[in-house]
Amino acid sequence: MSDKTPVCLFWHRRDLRIHDNAGLAAALASGLPVLLLFIYDSDILDHLPEKADSRLTYIYDEVEGLAAATAAAGGTFLARYGQPLAVFEQLLKEFDIAAVHTNEDYEPYARQRDTAVGELLARHRVDFLQYKDQVLFAKDEILTKSGTVPKLFGAYLKSYLALLAPEMLHPYGSAGAFVPANLHHASATLAQRPTLQSMGFERGGQLTTKAQLPPESVVRNYHNTRNTPANERGTSRESVHLRFGTLSVREVLRQAEALNKKLTSEIIWRDFFMMLLWHFPHTATESYDPKMRHVPYRNNEEEFRAWCAGRTGYPLVDAGMRELNATGYMPNRVRMTVAGFLTKHLFIDWRWGEKYFADKLFDYDMANNVGNWQWMAGTGAISAPWFRVYSPESQLEKVDPELKYVKRWVPEVGTAAYGKPIVDHKFARERAVEAIRAARNETA
Ligand SMILES: Cc1cc2nc3c(=O)[nH]c(=O)nc-3n(C[C@H](O)[C@H](O)[C@H](O)COP(=O)(O)OP(=O)(O)OC[C@H]3O[C@@H](n4cnc5c(N)ncnc54)[C@H](O)[C@@H]3O)c2cc1C
Structure with a gap:
């Protein structure tokens, strides 16, 4: 019998937010205290061409922000640097992990990584649970009438909108308990998070747009202004936030659905391309x-x-x-x-x-x-x-x-x-x- 308190882990990847997060909501609803985790993946970082990488700086600031928000709520946010498998091997020694929850990622490297992590956890009898969060429809949820992968955007869009029930855009809640900072005996290691310097990087350029929905006036006018590059606020500028998950796809689609159907269909291109890459990873x-x-x-x-x-x-x-x-x-x-x-x-x-x-x-x-x-x-x-x-x-x-x-x-x-x-x-x-x-x- 372990003398440690059982916890469940929520592993953040492309979803650097607490609000409206499918996998985190499930972890919090599990009844076990939840420990939040982000891994700075050395396999990815080693391939970055610049030491001052803007995207890594952005991720770092967001992770630090999440850690501060979690601490303010009495919880704990772990950040580790290394190969994900090695990090999980270490975490399995440190904690009594009942389950790991995370959101699905459809890129070829991420799928291989998640298969390997799932196998490791299974050997330790730990559940690895993945949720659909970054898109509304994934994998083969939308197929043509003859059961093939859709390759015409118009037909895909039509099926998508027909299947899109309003409740699918409701935000996920974030009620539940985090692991209190003083719960675990190894808590000395809990607060130690890598810094950019400790990972061999420097600060890169800053992003100017904030992780907030675009102003209503921008969205209302989108169909008129989207092809005018001189107009810096002619489009939503939400791509970066969808990329890192600092905004959820449900909140951006809710706004677009209410105010501008053209923006809705542009956002759906993103689901479409993710679906294609999942079916055809070699592309x-x-x-x-x-x-x-x-x-x-x-x-x-x-x-x-x-x-x-x-x-x-x-x-x-x-x-x-x-x-x-x-x-x-x-x-x-x-x-x-x-x-x-x-x-x-x-x-x-x-x-x-x-x-x-x-x-x-x-x-x-x-x-x-x-x-x-x-x-x-x-x-x-x-x-x-x-x-x-x-x-x-x-x-x-x-x-x-x-x-x-x-x-x-x-x-x-x-x-x-x-x-x-x-x-x-x-x-x-x-x-x-x-x-x-x-x-x-x-x-x-
Ligand atoms: C050669 C090329 C490469 C591109 N590479 C990327 C990329 O790496 N990452 C990326 O997010 N977008 C990419 N796009 C798509 C598009 O240019 C950007 O999403 C958009 O310019 C981002 O600005 P915005 O958020 O203001 O877009 P908006 O016009 O406000 O659109 C809203 C959202 O809809 C989605 N979207 C819009 N257009 C497209 C599209 N053509 N394909 C897929 N999704 C779309 C994006 O998530 C975007 O944030 C690329 C387009 C081209 C032609």
Whole structure:
């Protein structure tokens, strides 16, 4: 018999919040005192390219905030650094753990990690319970009438909205008991949380938007303003909070449902791409369409560097890349333009661009990033047709005719200091279309 008090653990991952959290609500309802846990996963951290990483800084601040809030409520928040399996092996020695609760994560690495952790816990007869929290519909909950994976967004959206009952958007409660800070004899270790420095990092840039719902006026106007990059409050700016779970998908959908159906459908794209990545995990690194796997991309490194730095001579592309480099954000329409330009005009493999975005985007999310890159490259389960090549000049005329956005990021535009286009649009379009057509073995 253990002399320790049995506890249950709630493991936070992409859900850095106490409120409206499906797995945490279940843990608190279990009747056992709940110990909160976050693991700084060394397998992920070791691959970060910069020592001053904005996203890690954000996570760190949020974890510290949660720890302070938990302490104020008389509870305990554990934060550990290491490989998740090793951390759990240690925790099993320190505590009498009755169960571990957590929310599902659909990325390929997370699924492997969770399988391994589940096996370890099972060997110790500890339940590992996972809940759907970051989406409303997951895995194969929405299929086509013939039982296949939906690949048309319109049909998926229709089924989604038909199945979306209002009570599914109700927030989960957070009533229950945390593990009191003085409960456990090893409490000396409880308060020791890693710091950025102890993990070998420094503070990175700060995020400017707060974890709160966008103002009602922004949401009401969303359908008019979403494609105007000069308007910094033209969109919800909630992607980063959905990524880290500092807002819940239920609260953002509740607001959108009440005020703007266009925003609802955009948020549902996120569920859609997560569903696709769960069904087709190999698409994280490979084109979904087998006919697009042997496209002879040029992959010119100098041109890639010019794209990364915002020096292509196409103002909208350059403005977007410079905004990304400076802030970790880029508006959706501009993301589409720079992605189309890289994969078609420069004819560079979408995976190069996907990786660059993954390193730089504050809201980087594998399912959304891969899904959108494959869309733009014409390689995905759902895609723009492979032969569609958007002109960055006509995009600019549509979304920023007065160059307000462009001038913010490329002040030298229109002067002799601004470089010439790196490639001619018409020439580049024909080059890409012909090469892809040949690789697909198709005739014009
Ligand atoms: C090449 C490319 C890469 C992208 N990479 C990412 C990424 O890594 N992470 C990410 O969150 N979004 C990504 N997007 C989608 C989209 O650009 C961002 O979600 C959006 O710009 C974030 O700003 P917002 O929150 O103000 O969006 P809003 O327009 O206010 O939309 C609200 C929410 O809906 C969801 N959403 C909107 N558009 C899309 C979309 N096309 N695909 C999936 N979800 C969407 C997001 O969760 C977003 O926060 C990418 C788009 C492109 C074209």
